[in-house]
Amino acid sequence: MSDHPAQVQPLQSTAKRSRLDNGLALTLVSRPGQGKAAICLRVxxxxxxxxxxxxxxxxxxxxxxFLGSEGYGPEQSLMAFVQACGGQVNASTQARHTDYFCEVPAALLDGALARLLDMLVHPLLDPAAQLREREVVHAEFLARGQDGATLAAAALGQALPAGHGCGAFVAGNRETLMVERDAFQRALRDFHRHYYRAAQCSLVLVGPQPPAELEALARRHAAALPALPGSVQAAPPALLPLRERQLRMTLAPGACCLRLGFALDLPGTCAGAALDQALDYLLTWLADESSGGLSAGLVAAGLCSGLQAQVLYRHASQALLMLAFADVEEDPASRAAIAAAVQDWLGFFAAHADAGDLRGRYRALLACRLQALQPLALARFHQDLGLDDDTPGQCLSEAARIVLSRLLEQLRATERCIALYASPVVVAPWQGTGFPLRMASEARIAAAPRNWAWQLPAANPFACTQAGSEPALEIEARLRWLQPTAAAAGPGQGALLARLCLVEALSADRLQALVQARLGAVQGQAAQVGVTLQLTAEADALQLSLQGPAQLLPRVLAHALRRLFDSTALPKPPAPAAEMPIRRLLRRLPELFSREPLAPGCPAQALRQARLEGLCVGLEETAQREIEGLFASVLELPPAAAPAPVQPGRHWRAAPGADEEAALLLFCTQSDADARSEAGWRLLAHLLQGPFHRRLRSELQLGYALFCGYRQVHGRRGILFAVQSPHASVPQILAHIEAFLGAQGDCLANLDDAALGTAAAALGRQLRERAASPAELAELHWQQHQAGLPPAHGATVEAALAALTRQHLLALHQSLCQASGGWHLLANAAG
Known part of the structure; x- marks a missing residue:
């Protein structure tokens, strides 16, 4: 393998930064050829x-x-608008900023931006809606109180000096949000008036439109933001001296984990984009899993199973950096050895961090990452890192290099380090407010001397050219090649979706553990160059997804498969992390239809006997030949068999866990597979989505984690309802869903022809825009293949949508309520 960077096509986009007359900071990223646009507005x-x-x-x-504004009521709000067009929308409140972001079809950017700015400037803040939403926030507080990452971050905050915001309770719950009090209402409106103004905001727009068109959109809608001087945020208290240096906490379930927090308080000149760039550079190499690096060294020594790095807090020249080490032994000496190894590696890295070849490789990796980012991710990237354009030649500026040197100095100062060890061992409750913590101080111990043979990160195998070839794998493949339309081609992007079919059903958990153990490093290396590699285990198959720069996909696939089929000793897999109940159930959803494991079996042996079936989009002929050369034989992907006939009635499967909240998935299978029925079921899901969210989340306040939508599970199509609740039981959740579905009959009967036609047209447009990128086109055809449907099925569904009648929709709704196609339920408790 040579060390020359691989040729990556340049990203066809430009970024323009400016400030409008009212004070709004504006970044415009024009990305021709994209079918979607994105907004990220930071307050x-x-x-x-x-x-x-x-x-x-x-x-x-x-x-x-999000609950409505003066210009757009709840049913016309940004949330409803984005849901109706199949986009993405969310928000995030951090320590010193709040982000609002969404992704929509490019043609709808104007409508999305209008709604976003109106909701920020003219919110309704209705008192009755506030009371309902407080219960949603309280449900979120209860769920986050069981999340290990949230509790660990809160615990590290307790080690900082008293009065620093990182140690305060900031999530809010029923007790702290005193909605009924006039003083609270004044404080709420004062906060909004004080900070939600143009000079306090920065807006990033990403879309295929020319910069002038994007700027015109921004000027037209951002004019609504008050043109008042920006409010100066109070400087935070110092991060030193620490109140605690060594802590242990109770955190179950999950394996033992060590977290090292570093309180960084740099000189005032080391702020802004330079600090963000220095932190991104450092985290890139901290997370690198190549031989001789920090992660690989600790794993090889048996001290942990992996390392993750994250910035928990960043404002002005302050930052709280966290390193998390999984599967750490209870022995205090092991924890001391990890802390000492980190200090040793930091000293080694500080001596080489500014090496020209390392900076050059970082620029190449960042170029690959940027090329692969979808519009929403790119908008958030520009909001976080102050790059002038998409050409990362200046991604580590001279100022950032100076900051990096000072950053490394502080990281090596032991008085800035907090060691937090989490295990299932129960300790006493910690006296504090907010999230409940069980935590206690511990004495520090010195680590025994150890010699570490650190090396600089090796060149990423996917960012360098490769010479030679390796023998084909002893498995057969059945492949289909597709080329995207000109509108969906994207800047050199491709996608591969595949299924490793097993000869016998195995434990999905054991198979997933093997994947995590074998492919963790490959996934990290792929992510560095902008390739997303995902593998999901089912009882009888391993689903594989590759997305990113098309010319890199064959190389990543080759590495992944050879590592998966490696006959060497299996590394220790990381222990399963604690998950929200609803996420765990979603991961297990294919179990509703997959074969039961026949025997414990050996996952590694079963994989070596597997057959790969896959579909690739956007790969040129040379890349196609590279992929075909990986296998002993390659045939054309044949049509898949249709799924087994539907089973009317209700079918329960329990997936119990040590959960404090009830969670339920209800998958209502489409009773008929023809295009006319699917068009009706899709329209039903489209019409139910908003009312389901409003009824169960806002009115009934069942919880904040819930949704419904049209989905495909193991080749079967239907509508999926998902709810997690802190106070309703599984039977109660199901009863609420049934009552909701029953009540929708009247709503559908009262739907006039114009409203029905508008909804059908909107859904039809959404279906046509599914092929806006190679990844979406691949997903569309792959799902049709797995469902045993012909390639033209999608177009037939679109045509059927235009001819749907209210009578047909009502008949399908009745079929849905009667479980004619089957109700398949997966819950964490008995029904």
């Missing part, structure tokens, strides 16, 4: 800026803004 105010007497007020306001 320079977060949880550390809220009144101390009302913890969670900033987060609560973020929730309230």
């Amino acid at each position: 320079a105010a977060g949880s550390h800026d809220e009144p101390t007497e009302y913890p969670g007020l900033a987060h609560f306001l973020e929730h309230l803004l």
